[in-house]
Amino acid sequence: MIILLLLLVASGESTELIPTRPMIEEIDPLEYVVGPGDVLWFSIQGGVPVELSGSGANSILYLTVTPDGYAVIPSAGAWPVAGLLLYQVTDLIEAGFTARYPGLRGMAGLAVIRTFRVPLTGQVANQGIYNVSGASRLTDLLNMADGIAATGSWTSIQIVHSDGDTTEVDITEFLLNGCMYSNPVLSQGDRVHVPSAEEFVHVEGAVKMLGSLATAYAGSPDDNAWTGSIRGMVEYIPEETVSVLIQRIGGTRTWASRDCCYVIRILPGGQEEKIRAPLDDPSIDPELLPGDRVICPGIPPIVAVTGYVYSPGVYSHTADMGAFYYISQAGGLLREASESGIKVVLSDGSEVRSTDVQVIPPGSSIVVHRKVLVGWQDPLLIFTSIASIVIAWKSLN
Numbered sequence: 451m452i453i454l455l456l457l458l459v460a461s462g463e464s465t466e467l468i469p470t471r472p473m474i475e476e477i478d479p480l481e482y483v484v485g486p487g488d489v490l491w492f493s494i495q496g497g498v499p500v501e502l503s504g505s506g507a508n509s510i511l512y513l514t515v516t517p518d519g520y521a522v523i524p525s526a527g528a529w530p531v532a533g534l535l536l537y538q539v540t541d542l543i544e545a546g547f548t549a550r551y552p553g554l555r556g557m558a559g560l561a562v563i564r565t566f567r568v569p570l571t572g573q574v575a576n577q578g579i580y581n582v583s584g585a586s587r588l589t590d591l592l593n594m595a596d597g598i599a600a601t602g603s604w605t606s607i608q609i610v611h612s613d614g615d616t617t618e619v620d621i622t623e624f625l626l627n628g629c630m631y632s633n634p635v636l637s638q639g640d641r642v643h644v645p646s647a648e649e650f651v652h653v654e655g656a657v658k659m660l661g662s663l664a665t666a667y668a669g670s671p672d673d674n675a676w677t678g679s680i681r682g683m684v685e686y687i688p689e690e691t692v693s694v695l696i697q698r699i700g701g702t703r704t705w706a707s708r709d710c711c712y713v714i715r716i717l718p719g720g721q722e723e724k725i726r727a728p729l730d731d732p733s734i735d736p737e738l739l740p741g742d743r744v745i746c747p748g749i750p751p752i753v754a755v756t757g758y759v760y761s762p763g764v765y766s767h768t769a770d771m772g773a774f775y776y777i778s779q780a781g782g783l784l785r786e787a788s789e790s791g792i793k794v795v796l797s798d799g800s801e802v803r804s805t806d807v808q809v810i811p812p813g814s815s816i817v818v819h820r821k822v823l824v825g826w827q828d829p830l831l832i833f834t835s836i837a838s839i840v841i842a843w844k845s846l847n
Contacts, residue, residue: 475630477560477585479537485638486532487564488515488584492523492543493557512561513543526550536560568636570595572644573602587633588619591642603647604685604698612639622687622698647685649740651695654681656707656748658700679750691735692727692744702729705812706748714743749797749813755780757818758787767812773804776816783818791819 484490490513513521519532521539527546531539540558547556563584568591571577575596582591588607592598598621605620623632636642653659659682684699692713702708713725713736725736727744738744751767753776760781768775773792777783792804797813804816 477536477563479540479560480535481635482536482560482584483637484515484531484534484536484539484560485564485566485584486515486517486519487566488560489513489562489564490515490521490531490539490543491559491561492547494547495555495557515564523547564638566638568640568642570642570644573599573646574644575599582636584635584638586636587630588621588636588642589624589633591636592621592644598644600683601646602644602685605687606645608643608645609634609636610641610643611637625698626694649686650683651686651738651740652681652683652743653695653699653746654743655679655711655746656703656705656750657696657746658703659684686738686740689737691737693729693732693735695738695744696729696746702746703748705751706746708746711744711746713738714745715739716741749811751812753810753812754815755818756815758784758820759818760784767810770809772808773810773816776810777818786820788819788821791821793817793819 492511492513494511511523513523515521515531519530520528521531521543522528523543527550529539529542529546531542534542536559543558544556548554565581565583567579568582569579570591574592575598578595580591580594582594588609598604604622604625607619607621609617609619611617617634619634620632623629657680659680682699684695687695690698692711696702696711708729709731711727711729713727715723715725717723726734727736728734729746752764753767754764755776756762759777762780765776765779773794777792783789793801793816794804794807794810795801795815795817796811810816
């Protein structure tokens with residue numbers, strides 16, 4: 451009857467499991483540390499008569515590790531499992547069950563990963579206490595907080611463990627090379643702190659920047675600014691080159707001119723030095739210094755329409771479209787616009803007539819000029835304007 455009760459309880463709980471959260475990789479029994487809240491599965495295989503099992507010989511019992519760290523099988527035993535590796539836990543339960551019921555063989559494993567809370571403080575976008583799982587890594591926690599702040603350190607993130615020991619992590623090794631040892635699994639009782647960085651490098655242009663590091667801007671007297679650009683700053687890492695920095699912050703945008711990237715460096719006398727840094731030329735990859743500005747220009751996927759149209763502005767570039775497509779996006783020509791005098795300013799600064807460009811390339815500006823009035827039209831325009839003012843004045847009086 452004990453076996454019958456055990457199997458009936460097992461089949462009754464099997465539909466109440468919470469799905470496991472998505473993970474980077476599968477659980478390694480040689481590394482995963484079991485703790486309170488983990489759900490273990492236990493299957494009895496062989497030796498159980500069909501008339502006793504009721505639901506077959508492979509019924510599964512789900513065991514939630516108790517808050518004090520035990521895995522319990524009713525009438526079979528309770529084993530302290532918190533803090534043990536997963537393979538140690540499965541061996542312990544399987545051996546204990548066999549000792550209680552000789553001739554029966556059980557198998558155990560991990561069914562659902564526990565969740566717990568980890569405090570995150572320091573230079574992150576949103577400090578707080580976050581729910582993580584037993585398989586969550588440092589990057590999972592940082593993503594929950596919307597990333598490291600611009601003033602935060604990537605290379606000295608502190609994980610304070612429940613025993614008081616502190617591990618210092620350089621997350622860049624994971625971001626650049628995928629090294630999992632620099633993206634550790636979090637444990638119950640951990641506290642994570644992101645300190646302030648001491649020195650910085652500034653980046654702007656057609657680049658991607660991770661999380662809260664990016665600040666988009668549009669319109670500036672600065673020659674390096676244009677719509678769609680990104681400006682921000684990141685921690686300076688000694689001996690880091692321009693290409694490695696760009697890789698660390700997420701790479702460039704599709705419209706970047708990668709061969710035109712450069713560095714602005716302030717010399718001791720206050721003068722500026724411009725250093726070429728083409729990203730796809732490994733022979734020219736300068737090392738950075740604190741305070742350097744890395745600029746990666748590009749041709750943004752937009753077209754500007756100015757002049758005598760109803761809604762001058764910036765519009766998204768559409769492949770294979772001519773000037774009048776973008777003019778229609780801007781509401782069309784005003785009555786005084788000159789259809790024959792439309793000019794196109796290309797991204798390199800050269801100017802051509804709209805009739806000479808069948809397809810407008812990204813980064814261009816379409817300029818719609820006013821009609822040139824002939825001699826009799828100027829007085830007529832002045833007269834009609836004065837007449838409109840007089841009529842309006844009379845209507846008010």
